[in-house]
Amino acid sequence: MHLAYPAVLSALLFCTGLYGVLARRNAILVLMSVELMLNAVNLNLVAFDVWLSKAAEETLHSGQALTLFTITIAAAEIGIGLAIVLAVYRNRGTSDIDKLRDTAESHDTGGPDHDASTAPQAEKAEATA
Amino acid sequence: MSPTSAALTTAADTHGFLSPTGVEIAFLLVGLVTFGAALVTVTTRQLVHAALWLVATLGGLAVEYLLLTAEFIAWVQVLIYVGSVVVLLLFGLMLTKAPIGRSPDADSGNRWAALTVALAAAATLIWVVVDAFRTTWIDLDGPAAGSTRATGESLFQNWVLPFEGLSVLLLAALVGAIVLSRQAKATATEQPGAGAGTSTGRRTTPSAPSANTPSDRSTTAPAPSVREPSATDAPAPDAPAPDAPAPAPTEPGAPSEKEPR
Known part of the structure; x- marks a missing residue:
């Protein structure tokens, strides 16, 4: 098999995942796109491992071992990521990553009225306590 | 992929580029299906359909692994990705109350910038990869x-x-995921200001939205801020620092609320 077939497919899948990460708004869809990118890397690793095991007599099978590691790390990543997304959703009522701008430095969207709206609520919280 | 004639002549003695083998044709067809499913995954406006098209993509990749004679990786892919990761994603979509049907705001406003970046990256990567490996062949025999x-x-x-x-x-x-979910849940249930000094020290940021909701409906709502999305933008991350320890010592019903936890 021509090595360019899996390599090109892997590049296309990676760029599809890149587009999804940049263009999606829902945090879970961003996680799906990250999975696409990781799978593209996996395909590259497997293809080059199969090529090297025959062409260079490489018996270490490092590509397949790394693929297994990547799959496991991706599973761990999706678990932690979903836990974070659910915690954010529980606290904020949204999983839209465009609305989670608390650490942004922009002055036009968040800025003054943001602080103005939090100040009375902080006072109210102290008053109810 | 368009190798030049020089590459064709060097490789033509053992392999012909224009006469693909059966494995190559199968790889190409499955690859087209996989790539198409990936495109639908990142462009569809129905969130659940995105997860289901992701199944097609990951399954297609498992078939590609089989065609590359990596059978163990293929079955691991089917078991872990198709079996558990997609189920986790579907549960996440369900728990965040993702809208069934079309959601018009699935794509962000910087879609065209993202498309430009992705196309530029794709062009660069494909050019480099094809230029580097146009005379390289995988030997799948044996x-x-x-x-x-x-x-x-x-x-x-x-x-x-x-x-x-x-x-x-x-x-x-595993421990991290449990801690992340437990902390938010404990904060939501013990929200009327219950807690000794140890628990108030632990709840830092998640106590901000629960601190500014009235305490009379705190016993019925496991997640108070979910029910009022208007107040979701309000709490700043710097808010809990002054008022997080404040409700703890002055709440009279603190010990009774703390018991069932």
Whole structure:
């Protein structure tokens, strides 16, 4: 098999995942796109491992071992990521990553009225306590 | 992929580029299906359909692994990705109350910038990859390079220490996921200001939205801020620092609320 077939497919899948990460708004869809990118890397690793095991007599099978590691790390990543997304959703009522701008430095969207709206609520919280 | 004639002549003695083998045709067809499913995954406006098209993509990749004679990786892919990761994603979509049907705001406003970046990256990557490997061929004959025996031998002879480290990482991820979910849940249930000094020290940021909701409906709502999305933008991350320890010592019903936890 021509090595360019899996390599090109892997590049296309990676760029599809890149587009999804940049263009999606829902945090879970961003996680799906990250999975696409990781799978593209996996395909590259497997293809080059199969090529090297025959062409260079490489018996270490490092590509397949790394693929297994990547799959496991991706599973761990999706678990932690979903836990974070659910915690954010529980606290904020949204999983839209465009609305989670608390650490942004922009002055036009968040800025003054943001602080103005939090100040009375902080006072109210102290008053109810 | 368009190799020049020079590449064709150097490689034409053993392999013909214009006469693909059956494996190559199968790889190409499955690859087209996989790529199309990936495109639908990142462009569809129905969130659940995105997860289901992701199944098609990951399954297609498993078939590609089989065509590359990496059978163990293929079955691991089917078991872990199609079996558990997609189910986790569907549960996440369900728990965040993702809208069934079309959601018009699935794509962000910087879609065209993202498309430009992705197309530029794709063009660069494909050009580099095709230019580098246009005379390289994978030999798929002989014993399978990725059979379960070969993978297991290499994994448990040469990769034992990273393998054990990976299990520690999985344990850490398990504990981390439990801690992340438990902390938010404990904050939501003990929200009327219950807690001794240890628990108030632990709840830092998640106590901000629960601190500015009235305490009379705190016993019925496990997640108070979910029910009022208008107040979701209000709490700043710097808010809990002054008022997080404030409700703790002055709440009279604190010990009785703390008991069932």
